[in-house]
Amino acid sequence: MKINDIELIKITENLWEIPASGGMKVPGRIYISREMLEKNLKEDEALKQVVNVAHLPGIQKYSLAMPDIHWGYGFPIGGVAATDLEEGVISPGGVGYDINCGVRLAATNLEADLVKSKIENLVNKLFDLVPTGVGASGAIKKLSSDDLKKVLMKGSAWALEHDLGNPADIELTEESGTLRNADSDAVSQRAMERGADQVGTLGSGNHFLEVDVVEEIYDAKTAEVFGLFQNQVVVLIHTGSRGLGYQVCDDYLKFIMNASSRYGFKLPDRQLACAPIQSAEGKDYISAMQAAANFAWNNRQVIMHLAKKAFKETFNMTESELGFRLVYDVCHNIAKIEKHKIGNEEKNVCVHRKGATRAFPPGSNLIPSKYKSVGQPVLIPGDMGRYSYIAVGTEKAMQETFGSSCHGAGRNLSRTKALKNAKGRNLIEELNKKGITIKARGYKTIAEEMPGAYKDVSDVVEVMHKEGITTKVAKIRPIGVIKG
């Protein structure tokens, strides 16, 4: 099959290969159904971006894409690429502007009926406590430069030290919420300034905080280990490193572009700018990116704490009655040094996940001991009118995708088209009729983020399930949403 002049060879029902040609150092591989391939990828250049990523120096095995692939900047969204630590590069475009954008799932002891009876109060309380929208700020006191540097070095542990979390929250966060090679000195003053008053804020665009109900359980044993049960109320938080992370990406793109003549790389897209991992620029970017990732984990931790407070106040319950606890926190925009099997050899590589979620298997030493028997939780948000999924990592993911899976639904309509579709409709009432209470800073955000603007996330999750990369554990459905 050919799409936009790019040849695709079918490997399995849901896996397609682009053979290496020209300057490609490895083939491309896309996990996707034929239907999604034909429907979603004809009108943009995401496949071309899979080809472009295959040009990166030191890339290993394949330039990969997950089924939620769409057009990004340099890398496609849904792109995964591992590079050799000695010969390879790190690319800020392979992480994205929103460094450690990710998802956090918290569980409660509460069941749907009780929460639905007070959902309006709860949504209002959440909206009051968690700042949302353009330039949202002031969830907690604006941090001094010294405190902000501590956040950048410590990640979620900073929240713990300030009574904004408990030890179990930290343990159940990917990397325990702290990347150890972070260096706050590698983060510019401008980036610090952008982030100083944004700890504990959601921001705008597709970021959200949702109250959901566990609607369906596919894998009872794993769901039990994750602490999930039918009809349970859970909270899903999607946000990242806010202005601080955007600025780190911006700063290092410029820094690396300016140094690129020294490396002599020939790359098909300026936005793929990269530096050797062992170069000064590469090392500095990794230190700054890790600091921004720590900021993001702390951000989601603080938001979770604020959400717990909203629940406690709305339902007038003690901590133990409420049972508000972290299930897991995953990032989906990151580059990490991990050990993977390349040929017959196990070696450390730099795995870029740009809109892709880590999905480690049972037995991995890098997942919390609580989940070692079943594998790492993989959180895949859909849109605010339908559902989201909780899946689990497998050994096959380690063999084929550097332990990675999909991260969401992906947009179907541009914001302009979504706004046109929303004209003359009362979306708040439409969502209410579906049992969803929504509060947002502006109606425009609701219109742009309306359910029809996104693809059906179940198609994406199904591809990964059928290929055995991640398997479905549970489906959750929103009853309350706050957005920017």
Add this chain to the structure above:
Amino acid sequence: MIKLPYIIQDEMTSSYKFIDHTADIAFDVEAETLEELFTSAAEAWKESVLEKEVRLELTKQKKIELEAGSIEQLLVEFLSELNFLLFTKKWLYLSLKNLSVTNENTLWKFSASMNGNEISEQVLLKQEIKAITYHQMEIVNENSKYKTRVVFDI
């Protein structure tokens, strides 16, 4: 922060055109000079972040000077500066004067003086632009006009 009265104007005139982009904001811009290209791109940025054009009664001048290794990088730097001033300093530029875009030995330089002031009304802001990207940006001169596409990550 100072609270200032503002006047909403009806329409903006420009030589840029927004194009449909699935996830973000994109526009094509063209102009006879590089200075005009930068001015129009700044106007498009302003239209992207403001609900409607704003005119502040009191304005202050701010000088801006930038350097970059390519003309595209210079444009990204310039728009990023406007973005930083608005979203972090809450300072909005309203007009540009004395623009200069020059090229010496592969170093591109930009200078201008901006008229603007602090704004306090968050409701005026339509959306947050995370970053000005290099995606599809290539400043070319065709038929005596400079042209490029600009994409914002939002």
